[in-house]
Amino acid sequence: MLTYLSRRLMFAAFLVFAVSSASLVLARLAPGDYVAESLGIEAHRETIEQARARYGLNQSIGAQYREWLGRVVRLDLGRSLLYDRPVGDLIPERAANTALLAVTALVLATVIGLPLGVVTGSRRGGVLPGAIRGASLVLLSMPPLLTSLFLIFIAARTGWMPIAGMRSAGATPTGITFDLLHHLIVPAGALALPLAATFERLQSQAMAQAIEEPFVLAAFARGVPRSRVVWRDALKAALRPVAAVYGLVVGTLLSGSFVVEVISAWPGLGQLMLDALRARDVYLVAGCAGAGAMFLAFGTLLSDAALALADPRVAEA
Amino acid sequence: MRAFGSFLLVVAIAAAVGAPVLAPHAGDRSFRALLNAPPTVPHVRADDGSWHAPFIYRWTLVNQLEQRYEEDRSTRTALGWLTGGHLLESSDDERSPLFLLGADSYGRDVLSRLLFGARVSLGLAAVAALGALIIGASIGGLAGYAGGPIDDLLMRASDFVLVLPATYVALALRSVMKLVLEPRTVFLLLAAIFAVVGAPFIARGVRAIVRSERRLDYAVAATSLGAGHLRVLVRHLLPAARGFVMVQMTMLVPAFIIAEATLSYVGLGFPDPMASWGTMLHDASNVRVFADFPWLLSPAAAMFLVVFALNLVLERSNASIVPLVFLVGAQTRVPLKPDSAA
Numbered sequence: 321m322l323t324y325l326s327r328r329l330m331f332a333a334f335l336v337f338a339v340s341s342a343s344l345v346l347a348r349l350a351p352g353d354y355v356a357e358s359l360g361i362e363a364h365r366e367t368i369e370q371a372r373a374r375y376g377l378n379q380s381i382g383a384q385y386r387e388w389l390g391r392v393v394r395l396d397l398g399r400s401l402l403y404d405r406p407v408g409d410l411i412p413e414r415a416a417n418t419a420l421l422a423v424t425a426l427v428l429a430t431v432i433g434l435p436l437g438v439v440t441g442s443r444r445g446g447v448l449p450g451a452i453r454g455a456s457l458v459l460l461s462m463p464p465l466l467t468s469l470f471l472i473f474i475a476a477r478t479g480w481m482p483i484a485g486m487r488s489a490g491a492t493p494t495g496i497t498f499d500l501l502h503h504l505i506v507p508a509g510a511l512a513l514p515l516a517a518t519f520e521r522l523q524s525q526a527m528a529q530a531i532e533e534p535f536v537l538a539a540f541a542r543g544v545p546r547s548r549v550v551w552r553d554a555l556k557a558a559l560r561p562v563a564a565v566y567g568l569v570v571g572t573l574l575s576g577s578f579v580v581e582v583i584s585a586w587p588g589l590g591q592l593m594l595d596a597l598r599a600r601d602v603y604l605v606a607g608c609a610g611a612g613a614m615f616l617a618f619g620t621l622l623s624d625a626a627l628a629l630a631d632p633r634v635a636e637a
Numbered sequence: 638m639r640a641f642g643s644f645l646l647v648v649a650i651a652a653a654v655g656a657p658v659l660a661p662h663a664g665d666r667s668f669r670a671l672l673n674a675p676p677t678v679p680h681v682r683a684d685d686g687s688w689h690a691p692f693i694y695r696w697t698l699v700n701q702l703e704q705r706y707e708e709d710r711s712t713r714t715a716l717g718w719l720t721g722g723h724l725l726e727s728s729d730d731e732r733s734p735l736f737l738l739g740a741d742s743y744g745r746d747v748l749s750r751l752l753f754g755a756r757v758s759l760g761l762a763a764v765a766a767l768g769a770l771i772i773g774a775s776i777g778g779l780a781g782y783a784g785g786p787i788d789d790l791l792m793r794a795s796d797f798v799l800v801l802p803a804t805y806v807a808l809a810l811r812s813v814m815k816l817v818l819e820p821r822t823v824f825l826l827l828a829a830i831f832a833v834v835g836a837p838f839i840a841r842g843v844r845a846i847v848r849s850e851r852r853l854d855y856a857v858a859a860t861s862l863g864a865g866h867l868r869v870l871v872r873h874l875l876p877a878a879r880g881f882v883m884v885q886m887t888m889l890v891p892a893f894i895i896a897e898a899t900l901s902y903v904g905l906g907f908p909d910p911m912a913s914w915g916t917m918l919h920d921a922s923n924v925r926v927f928a929d930f931p932w933l934l935s936p937a938a939a940m941f942l943v944v945f946a947l948n949l950v951l952e953r954s955n956a957s958i959v960p961l962v963f964l965v966g967a968q969t970r971v972p973l974k975p976d977s978a979a
Contacts, residue, residue, distance in 0.1 A: 335797075335800065338797075339801070343809055346809055346810070346813050347809075347812075347813075349813055350812060350813045350814070351814070351815050352815070352816075457945075457948060457949070458945065460948055461891075461941055461944040461945035461947075461948050462941055462944075463895050463944075465895055465898055465899055465902070465937075465940075466895075466937050466940060466941055469918070469934060469937050470937075472927055473927045473931065473934065475927075476924065476927035476928045477927070477928065483924065483927070484924070571800060571801065571802045572802070574802040574804075574805065575802035575803055575804035575805065576804075578802075578804050578805065578808075578899075579804065579899055579902075582902070582903055583902070583922070593805070593808070594808070594903055597808065597809065597812040598812070598816070598904075605809075609805070609809070612802070612805060616800060616801070616802070620800065
């Protein structure tokens with residue numbers, strides 16, 4: 321068990337390291353650099369050279385990478401060229417915003433999706449399961465890009481909720497306030513809806529299988545009330561395959577939240593990464609990628625641990 | 638339901654193929670006087686109660702600032718079938734063009750752009766899926782057939798790609814290139830990126846299938862009859878993975894359509910005058926659109942219909958439809974079917 325987890329931990333560390341290194345190198349390889357993008361074409365050659373020297377962009381890729389690596393070991397992620405602030409300061413607040421969005425969406429999706437999946441999985445026919453199934457088929461065809469456009473459309477038409485941003489101007493700038501939750505409806509909803517449909521389908525399949533198991537049949541035969549069998553005995557067996565997916569959802573959440581953040585102007589990691597990529601802000605790109613990879617590594621680690629606990633055979637493989 | 642899904646798909650493909658005939662205008666033709674004009678509704682009955690062949694009323698600008706239009710009910714503009722090489726067209730195209738889905742902020746016909754955009758968006762997704770198939774089947778076949786360290790290495794690598802969020806990978810790879818490129822280059826570049834990101838999904842399954850099929854009698858027989866490695870792999874083993882591969886490709890296509898839209902939406906896809914569903918959404922990324930010009934969002938509706946159709950087609954196949962959303966975020970280790978091969 322411990323060796324298994326430590327192996328997974330090594331993989332996670334490798335993931336973070338490889339992703340941030342690769343993105344630094346990739347961003348450096350891209351044509352044009354921050355200086356060329358920000359100063360424009362009319363700048364003097366000397367000005368450009370001075371700026372390059374100041375930002376360390378005149379070194380070779382190898383030298384710059386080595387220098388960056390040396391500083392990262394001391395937890396100094398470099399200075400963002402675009403915002404002129406240390407990357408180490410910039411990332412946590414943005415990452416927290418993304419995490420807030422992602423966690424809210426995950427909780428929403430679970431609360432909506434799992435019970436509905438139990439309902440559709442445990443019954444064969446009927447109006448309600450049919451309606452749920454249809455709804456989730458529709459929602460499965462609407463990835464976050466489309467759901468966020470749809471929700472913004474509704475918000476713009478009705479004015480029930482704000483369509484963009486994270487806080488109103490003049491509202492308390494920190495902490496979880498009513499204003500923040502109000503702004504959260506559109507992005508979190510957009511991220512949660514397709515995910516809820518996914519969970520519904522997964523749970524439904526797992527439930528349909530569990531309900532055929534001999535021990536469930538035996539419980540029915542003994543005369544245990546149906547709802548009790550479904551919600552207690554069968555559900556316990558049907559949760560495992562769904563739990564296995566949870567860690568993998570993190571990647572989906574990251575990809576999805578990128579889209580949602582850009583469309584609904586949620587100041588998260590995705591927006592920051594996009595800005596950094598566009599401005600060729602190499603250190604910020606590497607920092608964002610590293611932060612994203614950490615989310616990812618954390619998610620996979622969590623699901624690996626959960627799976628190993630649920631099914632000891634996994635750890636021996 | 639499955640029949641309905643197939644029907645929708647056929648419609649979408651026909652729309653893409655027939656775009657030059659079906660579209661009333663060229664995709665980049667702009668009507669300067671009709672920016673953000675609403676859809677023109679074909680009528681058959683005039684205000685005085687008389688019946689006519691289908692005709693439209695002309696839009697006249699009422700408020701320049703708000704871009705509000707009103708129907709000019711005094712003159713009817715007849716619609717012509719199959720005139721000038723277009724299926725349906727206004728007889729007075731200069732002053733009173735046919736906008737069945739309205740006009741965008743440059744005064745271009747949304748329907749025409751939607752049809753031409755279908756060629757780009759669907760074509761790109763299809764080409765990328767084909768690329769993913771070629772790369773994935775080669776990697777998976779090689780790994781499954783060779784086994785040992787090669788298998789280990791290839792599968793580790795594809796696992797690694799699988800873990801990464803596809804949108805970010807595509808974004809990072811795309812932004813390495815120059816920000817503005819020729820449409821043709823963008824097409825090839827995006828297709829290549831999507832193919833690489835999508836290939837591991839195919840490679841994993843193909844590897845498992847090849848691995849188990851390799852030990853079956855027919856493969857052993859082929860080998861003992863003197864067939865070379867390549868022949869056994871390509872002629873005998875890979876065909877066994879056909880069903881799996883078809884399903885996977887069907888799932889990759891919607892993921893790629895959405896990926897193109899996402900990249901174009903953030904400005905890293907196709908350059909402007911080019912119509913694709915993503916660039917159309919990019920042009921519609923404006924708060925006023927949602928409230929006042931909702932017809933600009935029709936590419937989103939088109940995307941939904943295509944993805945929905947593919948979902949309906951997939952529903953009864955062995956693959957669960959579940960991985961779709963995961964694919965859009967490129968995450969699938971959800972078992973596709975009780976793996977015959979694992």
